[in-house]
Amino acid sequence: MSDTTQLWVIIIALGLGSFGMRFAFLGLVGDRAMPEWLLRHLRYTAVAVIPALVAPLVVWPTATGGEPDATRLSAAVATFAVGYLTKNVFAAMGVGAAVLVTLSALL
Structure with a gap:
Protein backbone atom coordinates (compact mmCIF):
# COMPACT_ATOMS: atom_id res chain seq x y z
CA MET A 1 0.00 0.00 0.00
CA SER A 2 1.35 3.36 -0.92
CA ASP A 3 -0.91 5.46 1.25
CA THR A 4 -2.56 4.89 4.62
CA THR A 5 -5.66 6.78 3.45
CA GLN A 6 -6.12 4.29 0.64
CA LEU A 7 -5.75 1.43 3.12
CA TRP A 8 -8.43 2.88 5.42
CA VAL A 9 -10.79 3.47 2.51
CA ILE A 10 -10.43 -0.19 1.52
CA ILE A 11 -10.94 -1.40 5.11
CA ILE A 12 -14.07 0.75 5.55
CA ALA A 13 -15.48 -0.29 2.16
CA LEU A 14 -14.96 -3.98 2.94
CA GLY A 15 -16.55 -3.50 6.38
CA LEU A 16 -19.59 -1.79 4.89
CA GLY A 17 -19.92 -4.48 2.22
CA SER A 18 -19.70 -7.22 4.82
CA PHE A 19 -22.26 -5.47 7.02
CA GLY A 20 -24.59 -4.97 4.05
CA MET A 21 -24.51 -8.65 3.10
CA ARG A 22 -25.23 -9.75 6.66
CA PHE A 23 -27.94 -7.14 7.16
CA ALA A 24 -29.70 -8.28 4.00
CA PHE A 25 -30.24 -11.72 5.55
CA LEU A 26 -30.52 -10.92 9.25
CA GLY A 27 -32.14 -7.49 9.23
CA LEU A 28 -34.45 -7.68 6.25
CA VAL A 29 -35.36 -11.37 6.11
CA GLY A 30 -34.55 -12.45 9.68
CA ASP A 31 -38.10 -12.27 11.03
CA ARG A 32 -39.74 -14.13 8.13
CA ALA A 33 -39.70 -17.82 7.30
CA MET A 34 -37.54 -18.71 4.33
CA PRO A 35 -39.03 -20.71 1.46
CA GLU A 36 -38.53 -24.47 1.60
CA TRP A 37 -36.56 -24.54 -1.66
CA LEU A 38 -34.04 -22.03 -0.26
CA LEU A 39 -33.63 -23.97 2.99
CA ARG A 40 -33.04 -27.15 0.98
CA HIS A 41 -30.24 -25.46 -0.98
CA LEU A 42 -28.67 -23.87 2.11
CA ARG A 43 -28.14 -27.32 3.62
CA TYR A 44 -25.43 -27.92 1.01
Whole structure:
Protein backbone atom coordinates (compact mmCIF):
# COMPACT_ATOMS: atom_id res chain seq x y z
CA MET A 1 0.00 0.00 0.00
CA SER A 2 1.35 3.36 -0.92
CA ASP A 3 -0.91 5.46 1.25
CA THR A 4 -2.56 4.89 4.62
CA THR A 5 -5.66 6.78 3.45
CA GLN A 6 -6.12 4.29 0.64
CA LEU A 7 -5.75 1.43 3.12
CA TRP A 8 -8.43 2.88 5.42
CA VAL A 9 -10.79 3.47 2.51
CA ILE A 10 -10.43 -0.19 1.52
CA ILE A 11 -10.94 -1.40 5.11
CA ILE A 12 -14.07 0.75 5.55
CA ALA A 13 -15.48 -0.29 2.16
CA LEU A 14 -14.96 -3.98 2.94
CA GLY A 15 -16.55 -3.50 6.38
CA LEU A 16 -19.59 -1.79 4.89
CA GLY A 17 -19.92 -4.48 2.22
CA SER A 18 -19.70 -7.22 4.82
CA PHE A 19 -22.26 -5.47 7.02
CA GLY A 20 -24.59 -4.97 4.05
CA MET A 21 -24.51 -8.65 3.10
CA ARG A 22 -25.23 -9.75 6.66
CA PHE A 23 -27.94 -7.14 7.16
CA ALA A 24 -29.70 -8.28 4.00
CA PHE A 25 -30.24 -11.72 5.55
CA LEU A 26 -30.52 -10.92 9.25
CA GLY A 27 -32.14 -7.49 9.23
CA LEU A 28 -34.45 -7.68 6.25
CA VAL A 29 -35.36 -11.37 6.11
CA GLY A 30 -34.55 -12.45 9.68
CA ASP A 31 -38.10 -12.27 11.03
CA ARG A 32 -39.74 -14.13 8.13
CA ALA A 33 -39.70 -17.82 7.30
CA MET A 34 -37.54 -18.71 4.33
CA PRO A 35 -39.03 -20.71 1.46
CA GLU A 36 -38.53 -24.47 1.60
CA TRP A 37 -36.56 -24.54 -1.66
CA LEU A 38 -34.04 -22.03 -0.26
CA LEU A 39 -33.63 -23.97 2.99
CA ARG A 40 -33.04 -27.15 0.98
CA HIS A 41 -30.24 -25.46 -0.98
CA LEU A 42 -28.67 -23.87 2.11
CA ARG A 43 -28.14 -27.32 3.62
CA TYR A 44 -25.43 -27.92 1.01
CA THR A 45 -23.45 -24.75 1.71
CA ALA A 46 -20.94 -26.38 4.07
CA VAL A 47 -20.54 -29.35 1.73
CA ALA A 48 -19.61 -26.95 -1.06
CA VAL A 49 -17.44 -24.52 0.91
CA ILE A 50 -15.29 -26.84 3.03
CA PRO A 51 -13.79 -28.82 0.10
CA ALA A 52 -13.08 -25.55 -1.68
CA LEU A 53 -11.10 -24.39 1.37
CA VAL A 54 -9.29 -27.68 1.99
CA ALA A 55 -8.45 -28.85 -1.55
CA PRO A 56 -5.81 -26.17 -2.30
CA LEU A 57 -4.11 -26.91 1.03
CA VAL A 58 -3.83 -30.58 0.09
CA VAL A 59 -3.04 -30.35 -3.62
CA TRP A 60 -0.86 -27.19 -3.62
CA PRO A 61 0.44 -26.80 -0.05
CA THR A 62 2.48 -23.70 0.68
CA ALA A 63 4.77 -25.68 2.98
CA THR A 64 6.13 -27.64 0.00
CA GLY A 65 6.32 -24.74 -2.40
CA GLY A 66 3.10 -25.69 -4.15
CA GLU A 67 4.18 -29.23 -4.99
CA PRO A 68 1.86 -32.13 -4.08
CA ASP A 69 3.06 -33.98 -1.02
CA ALA A 70 2.50 -37.69 -0.33
CA THR A 71 2.08 -37.00 3.39
CA ARG A 72 -0.78 -34.54 2.94
CA LEU A 73 -2.43 -36.60 0.21
CA SER A 74 -2.31 -39.70 2.43
CA ALA A 75 -3.81 -37.79 5.35
CA ALA A 76 -6.57 -36.43 3.10
CA VAL A 77 -7.40 -39.90 1.77
CA ALA A 78 -7.46 -41.34 5.30
CA THR A 79 -9.67 -38.49 6.51
CA PHE A 80 -12.09 -38.96 3.63
CA ALA A 81 -12.22 -42.73 4.10
CA VAL A 82 -12.90 -42.56 7.83
CA GLY A 83 -15.46 -39.80 7.35
CA TYR A 84 -17.25 -41.72 4.63
CA LEU A 85 -17.27 -45.02 6.52
CA THR A 86 -18.10 -43.76 10.01
CA LYS A 87 -20.05 -40.55 9.23
CA ASN A 88 -18.22 -39.10 12.25
CA VAL A 89 -16.52 -35.74 11.65
CA PHE A 90 -14.42 -35.89 14.82
CA ALA A 91 -13.14 -39.39 14.06
CA ALA A 92 -12.22 -38.31 10.54
CA MET A 93 -10.35 -35.24 11.78
CA GLY A 94 -8.57 -37.27 14.44
CA VAL A 95 -7.43 -39.96 12.03
CA GLY A 96 -6.38 -37.38 9.45
CA ALA A 97 -4.35 -35.47 12.02
CA ALA A 98 -2.78 -38.69 13.33
CA VAL A 99 -1.80 -39.79 9.82
CA LEU A 100 -0.37 -36.35 9.01
CA VAL A 101 1.68 -36.19 12.22
CA THR A 102 2.85 -39.80 11.96
CA LEU A 103 3.91 -39.59 8.33
CA SER A 104 5.56 -36.20 8.89
CA ALA A 105 7.63 -37.72 11.71
CA LEU A 106 8.55 -40.81 9.69
CA LEU A 107 9.35 -39.08 6.42
